[in-house]
Amino acid sequence: MMKDLIAKLKKHYKLTEPDYRRADLTFVTAQKDELRSLLIALRDIEGFTHLVLLTAVDWLEEGLFQLTYMLNNRAANRTLALRVMIPRANAVGDTIHDLWPTAETYQRELREMFGIDFPGSPRVNDEFILEGWTDMPPYRRDFDSLAYSLQTYRERPGRVTHDPREHMKKALYPDQKPEAAK
Amino acid sequence: MKHFDPTFKKDTEKEFPLREEMRPRTVETPDGQTIEIEPLKDYFCEAPPKVHPKAYSKIVEDFYNWARAESLWILGFGTGCGAIEMRPLMTPRFDAYRWGIQWRPTPRQSNLLMISGYLSIKTLKRAIRAYEQMQQPKYVVGLGSCTINGGMYWDSYNTIKRLDDYLPVDMYIAGCMPRPEALLAGFVALKKIIKAGKAEGANLYAENFAQYKANQKAVIKDWDMPDYSW
Numbered sequence: 496m497m498k499d500l501i502a503k504l505k506k507h508y509k510l511t512e513p514d515y516r517r518a519d520l521t522f523v524t525a526q527k528d529e530l531r532s533l534l535i536a537l538r539d540i541e542g543f544t545h546l547v548l549l550t551a552v553d554w555l556e557e558g559l560f561q562l563t564y565m566l567n568n569r570a571a572n573r574t575l576a577l578r579v580m581i582p583r584a585n586a587v588g589d590t591i592h593d594l595w596p597t598a599e600t601y602q603r604e605l606r607e608m609f610g611i612d613f614p615g616s617p618r619v620n621d622e623f624i625l626e627g628w629t630d631m632p633p634y635r636r637d638f639d640s641l642a643y644s645l646q647t648y649r650e651r652p653g654r655v656t657h658d659p660r661e662h663m664k665k666a667l668y669p670d671q672k673p674e675a676a677k
Numbered sequence: 678m679k680h681f682d683p684t685f686k687k688d689t690e691k692e693f694p695l696r697e698e699m700r701p702r703t704v705e706t707p708d709g710q711t712i713e714i715e716p717l718k719d720y721f722c723e724a725p726p727k728v729h730p731k732a733y734s735k736i737v738e739d740f741y742n743w744a745r746a747e748s749l750w751i752l753g754f755g756t757g758c759g760a761i762e763m764r765p766l767m768t769p770r771f772d773a774y775r776w777g778i779q780w781r782p783t784p785r786q787s788n789l790l791m792i793s794g795y796l797s798i799k800t801l802k803r804a805i806r807a808y809e810q811m812q813q814p815k816y817v818v819g820l821g822s823c824t825i826n827g828g829m830y831w832d833s834y835n836t837i838k839r840l841d842d843y844l845p846v847d848m849y850i851a852g853c854m855p856r857p858e859a860l861l862a863g864f865v866a867l868k869k870i871i872k873a874g875k876a877e878g879a880n881l882y883a884e885n886f887a888q889y890k891a892n893q894k895a896v897i898k899d900w901d902m903p904d905y906s907w
Contacts, residue, residue, distance in 0.1 A: 625835065626799045627693040627898030633834050641832040642685035647896060648838040651826040 497521045524578040542568045549601035551609045555636040558583045590616040608634040693898035722903035726883040729813040746871040747777045752787040757794015759820040762854045771857045784810035795823035795830050796837050802897050809906050815879045816847045821854050842892045845878035
């Protein structure tokens with residue numbers, strides 16, 4: 496069923512080779528300028544009425560953000576995920592809050608956590624989870640959580656880390672000499 | 678501070694702009710008057726906390742401390758997973774009410790604040806407000822390794838590592854999470870401290886008020902509340 500659908504869509508839209516993860520789950524990459532008409536076609540004609548999630552993946556080395564729109568056809572129990580690649584610098588996505596109202600919340604989250612703007616989406620510049628955040632969006636891969644934490648929050652001295660294997664060896668067999676390094 | 682990659686150096690100069698509705702401004706009222714409003718100025722919360730004076734004689738103070746220790750009323754402010762560990766304490770299996778411990782819905786009625794797990798910056802702000810609204814004498818107990826040294830949130834960008842930088846902690850109960858038995862042992866230990874007159878956290882907070890506020894404001898960037906709310 497999914498193969499027929501992809502073949503049908505490929506007549507009208509530029510899609511890459513689909514990735515059939517499971518019988519009921521397919522990933523396919525679409526073009527950014529065709530996304531909106533593709534989503535409307537899937538929703539109104541093909542029966543993919545439910546937006547399961549909208550999320551992003553940071554492809555730092557390629558300089559891209561991947562937006563994933565996961566749609567579900569409840570009657571046929573099929574899920575189709577559309578991937579759209581957008582440039583990472585000054586990332587701007589197309590808002591789809593008028594197609595699915597829930598997308599508004601996802602877009603606010605992406606704006607705050609990845610810094611992807613969705614012009615026209617309601618309240619997109621409001622704070623979503625973080626309060627008073629001044630650094631770069633924390634889900635970007637070039638944000639170092641540990642470095643930020645070390646600079647912001649004071650540590651209590653005395654925290655140690657043990658290699659579990661060596662620690663248990665010492666605890667269980669205290670007489671045994673440690674293995675010589677190879 | 679431990680070593681970290683200097684490419685991730687934080688821009689500490691950046692400040693969070695005050696939200697528009699919090700800025701002082703001139704407003705025209707419906708009946709035509711022009712008034713100045715300053716939303717952050719709270720006329721009831723201007724005085725800093727004071728040190729709670731001891732009773733005039735030792736025997737009276739000891740009696741007070743005994744009474745305080747025997748009625749620990751907990752503010753039901755649940756953060757993190759420890760809030761779940763406290764539920765069995767209320768029920769007949771562990772029954773903390775035997776020790777005079779009970780849970781209260783508002784800060785005004787309680788004298789023990791349990792920080793039951795990790796605190797994100799957003800929650801820390803609410804916890805500080807809740808603590809300051811409690812009446813003296815008041816005590817703070819930190820549960821679990823998250824409040825002691827960050828626990829499993831040691832590298833989190835939005836979670837504090839040491840609770841005692843921001844609130845005066847009288848007692849830590851270690852564990853991840855501590856079981857209800859550990860909590861009961863902790864309560865008994867806290868009672869001993871209170872009866873000995875050594876649970877002086879609230880007075881410590883009043884004495885080092887400037888330092889505590891500086892620590893709190895260093896991490897809470899959008900400070901939009903009075904400095905002390907009571």
